[in-house]
Amino acid sequence: xRARVLIRPKAGILDPQGQAVERVLPAxxxxxxxxxxxxxxVELDVEDPAHxxxxxxxxxxxxxxxxxxxxxxxxx
Amino acid sequence: MKFGVIQxxxxxxxxxxxxxxxxxxxxVLLWHRDRDLRGVDAVIVPGGFSYGDYLRAGxxxxxxxxxxxxxxxxxxxGLVLGICNGFQVLCEAALLPGALLPNTSLRFVCRQxxxxxxxxxxxxxxxCARGDRLSIPAKHQTGRYWAPxxxxxxxxxxxQVVLRYATGNGFNGSSRDIAGVCNKxxxxxxxxxxxxxxxxxxxxxxxxxxxxxxxxxxxA
Numbered sequence: 001x002r003a004r005v006l007i008r009p010k011a012g013i014l015d016p017q018g019q020a021v022e023r024v025l026p027a028x029x030x031x032x033x034x035x036x037x038x039x040x041x042v043e044l045d046v047e048d049p050a051h052x053x054x055x056x057x058x059x060x061x062x063x064x065x066x067x068x069x070x071x072x073x074x075x076x
Numbered sequence: 077m078k079f080g081v082i083q084x085x086x087x088x089x090x091x092x093x094x095x096x097x098x099x100x101x102x103x104v105l106l107w108h109r110d111r112d113l114r115g116v117d118a119v120i121v122p123g124g125f126s127y128g129d130y131l132r133a134g135x136x137x138x139x140x141x142x143x144x145x146x147x148x149x150x151x152x153x154g155l156v157l158g159i160c161n162g163f164q165v166l167c168e169a170a171l172l173p174g175a176l177l178p179n180t181s182l183r184f185v186c187r188q189x190x191x192x193x194x195x196x197x198x199x200x201x202x203x204c205a206r207g208d209r210l211s212i213p214a215k216h217q218t219g220r221y222w223a224p225x226x227x228x229x230x231x232x233x234x235x236q237v238v239l240r241y242a243t244g245n246g247f248n249g250s251s252r253d254i255a256g257v258c259n260k261x262x263x264x265x266x267x268x269x270x271x272x273x274x275x276x277x278x279x280x281x282x283x284x285x286x287x288x289x290x291x292x293x294x295x296a
Contacts, residue, residue, distance in 0.1 A: 013222065016180050059139070061133060062168065065175045065222060068119065 001048050004071040007061045008039035039066070077101030077292045078117035081190030082138045082146070082162075084108040089123035089159065089272060096272040099285060100292040103114075108140040118155035118291045119146055121162030123215075123270060133176060133218045135138045143169060155291050162215055163256075163266030172266045173231060174223035179216070180249030186215035186279065189269055190242035191255050195235045198262040203290040209242060210283040214269040214293055220294040221250040221257070221268070228252055234260060239267055 010014045022036040030074050042060050046052060052070045060067040079097035083090045083105055090105065097103035097120065104114055108126075113119060126137035136145065143165070144216060150156045150171050158166035167173045193201055193208040204210070223231070228251055231237050239256035246253045248268070256267030271284030 013177070014180060014220075016178060016182050050242065059131070059135065062135070062175055064224075065177060 001072055002074055003044055003046055003049060003052060005042040005044070005056060005060055006039060006069040006071060007042065007056075008037055008066055008067050008069075010065055013065055015029055023037065077118070078116045079103045079118045079120060079288075079291070080106040080113055081120045081122055082106045082108060082142055083122075083225070084124070084140060086124035086126045086128050087124035087161070089161075089270065092151040092270075093120045093122045093159065093272040095221040096275045096285065096288050099275060100168050100288045106142060108142050111141050111145055113142075113145050113149055117241075118157065119121055119149060120272075121146070121156065121165050122272070123162060125161035126161055126165060129161070129218075132168070134161060134166075134168040136224075137161075137165045138168040147171060150259070150264050153261065153263050155294060157200055157287065157291070158266035159270055159272060160219070160268055163268055164218065166264065166266045171264050172259060173236070174221055174257065176218050176221050176268070177216050177220040177249075179220055179247070181247070182217070184215070184217040185247050187213070187245070187247070189214045189245040189255075191239045191245070191267075191269060192242050193238070194240055195238045195258070195262075197235070198238055198258045198265055198290075199233065199294050200258070200265040200287045200290050201238055202293050203286045208286075210239075210271075210274075210286065211281040212271055212274045212284050214247075216248070216268055219250065219268040220247040221248075221254045223251065228254075231257060238265055 007074040018036040274281040274284030
């Protein structure tokens with residue numbers, strides 16, 4: 001299965017990358033943008049998707065500071 | 077006193093750590109793929125960019141073969157010092173609480189900073205006194221120490237905050253100006269600044285040597 005894992009900074013933890021982008025967008029004329037957060041995308045083919053949560057807990061994310069979301073995207 | 081300094085692919089401060097340790101004892105290099113600590117009394121996880129810091133700083137190095145031995149060594153009371161990237165590795169390995177996040181400035185910063193010794197009863201600060209001021213260089217982009225507030229309260233209550241940036245010296249946004257923390261037992265210390273770069277007055281300060289001397293006191 002082709003899977004995607006979305007990894008985000010946990011709510012409440014300062015995200016200076018998101019803040020920087022949020023400040024720049026209005027300078028380009030894009031008003032009304034809020035709550036910009038920047039995370040990581042991991043794409044992988046896995047034989048057993050049941051392993052994905054453990055992969056996230058142990059390696060792909062740091063659960064202390066990051067949330068992850070597993071998104072299945074169909075056959076590899 | 078025999079120190080072992082681990083070399084990962086991407087380490088860059090292992091030579092200075094070896095040279096610093098050699099001023100107070102014997103020092104050997106340990107290879108990341110080995111499963112043998114070669115009988116050392118203390119392990120130093122040095123600075124650099126282990127495994128390219130891919131994924132997250134320290135996240136991949138934490139699973140290298142030698143870290144299995146370091147974890148076992150630490151849990152049996154062995155002395156472990158993590159410097160900069162080494163601190164990140166120890167946090168990823170859960171040998172130390174918390175995490176290191178990108179500096180709030182998002183910039184790599186290299187400067188001499190003053191640290192205050194908050195706890196002089198750990199294995200790595202016994203040669204200091206509480207309140208001592210240490211001038212040590214810091215150089216990193218991912219050094220913002222973070223832990224949830226209840227964890228920070230617990231660390232302070234347990235005296236696990238070992239070093240803080242002196243007023244006006246913090247630059248990375250660390251919670252409560254924390255520069256270094258230890259585990260509950262005090263045998264494992266991690267800090268972002270680099271004591272191994274401050275061991276000779278010729279380069280501006282020898283204050284960093286105090287950490288190595290502290291470890292040597294334990295072994296004596």
